[in-house]
Amino acid sequence: MSNSFYEISELLKNVPCLHGDEDHVLTEHLLSLETNYLLPIRNSLLEAKREYSLMLPLRLGRGFWAAGDRLEDTYCATKQGAALDIERLIKEPWLEFYILLRYADFTSAKVISFVHVPKCFGSKISKDISSSVGDSHLRHYNTIRLNPSWVRPWQRVNDARALLASLSEISILYISGHISLADMRISGLDRKSSFLFSTIRDPIEIIISHANYIVSCLQRHPSRPDSQNWSRLCKLEEIPIESMIDSCPDQLALKIIESSFFSRNYSNLLHKAFAPAKDSSTQEVHDHIEICPKCHLYSIDTVPGLYGELGIKAATNDRFNESSRYIDRRGFHSSVRSDVRLFLIGKDLPLWPVLASLAKR
CATH class of the missing domain: 3.40.50 (Rossmann fold)
Structure with a gap:
């Protein structure tokens, strides 16, 4: 077991359980610890974060090692500074997966x-x-x-x-x-x-399923964060989503498929999953x-x-597909513009x- 993993494990064992209105508890807990304990823990977290970003340099690892993640003690020599850095690092989304990857070693x-x-x-x-x-x-x-x-x-x-x-x-x-x-x-x-x-x-079925899933989420869970994000990112704010879901959900699915956000994020998913590099x-x-x-x-x-x-x-x-079916293969081929279809499934x-x-x- 690496020293970083051991030190992170010891820290997390003693961190209090937190709730939505108790974020201050973590700060108070860290500030109660000695400075000569906080600084090694901070550096262990930063070493682990840098190691994680090197292990996953593709989609998951990109951006996890930030310019501000400096290891020099002079950058963060005070107890308060170290505590704030530790709090930030253990709230970031890389830590759980790092723990799993490291645990899988032994x-x-x-x-x-x-x-x-x-x-x-x-x-x-x-x-x-x-x-x-x-x-x-x-x-x-x-x-x-x-x-x-x-x-x-x-x-x-x-x-x-x-x-x-x-x-x-x-x-x-x-x-x-x-x-x-x-x-x-x-x-x-x-x-x-x-x-x-x-x-x-089948790549066409993947695209159809994605569009149907998003429409289903907009219909069944309109207040969920991902539904609101899809509405914003697919630029659906200016159209009557609720009435379209009831009267013409297939047209709403079509608008989602032809949005630049959908094309950018949900195109050629099989190639993205299995290709060794972008242009393979x-x-x-x-x-x-x-x-x-x-x-x-x-x-x-x-x-x-x-x-x-x-x-x-x-x-x-x-x-296998729990989404309602608002658009099917026939609608995909007859309604979606040919240039969009080619871009979505070209690879x-x-x-x-x-x-x-x-x-x-």
Whole structure:
């Protein structure tokens, strides 16, 4: 166990449990500690953060090592300065995943890693895995929780404490999230995993599912932070969303698909998940997966085989897509502009048959 991990563990064990109106408790607790204890802890956190950013230099790691994260003691020589730095660092969204990555180095637990491509029925699979194995033996960790819109900073402190307390009791460590195969390999999770898998889906169905999901969220959970973000980022504020959901939800789905935000963030998701680099060719993606023998791909048709491999007793004939269907393939081809369609799936369409063939290896 590294010194940084040990010191972070000792700090978090003693941090008080926080609630939404008790943020000041953490500051008071840190200020009650000795300066000669705070400074090494601060530096351990910064070393861990820098190590994490080097382990994940792609989408997850980008930006986690900030210009202000300097290790020199002269930068932060006072007790108050060190306490504030520590408070900031343990509220940031990198810490839990760092703990998991480091713990995976020395645990005897079985590590299962899932490259969760958005809208490829991964949420149902994760739910079935958690339900089948049981909470007492499995820590279901999903890196989507790193998104600040989902988790309050004080809750991250509590989650990190709970994670450390439960790690030694875990026999199966399940790590899933919207991270790429390249992220998995750079972080070393592919080597630490006894089983690494991902699910794939027809790229047109991925786009359709995404648009339908967003419309469903706008309809069912309009006040949720992600719904409000989609409304703002897809520039839907100036249209009557509520009336469109009732009268013409297919047109609302169309507006979402043709928004620049949707195209920028939800295009070519299979390529983003499996390519070793941004402009990799189809052959390079194929080779990238082939040289990672632990990576198993499953389509919706082969999920029963995945469940058999993991020992999951769950029905696979349930609906994998819980969103209502406001737009379908016919509407996608007839209504979405051809240039938008090409941009959204231009890299994924030629990749799809390659991935489908690898799913049968």
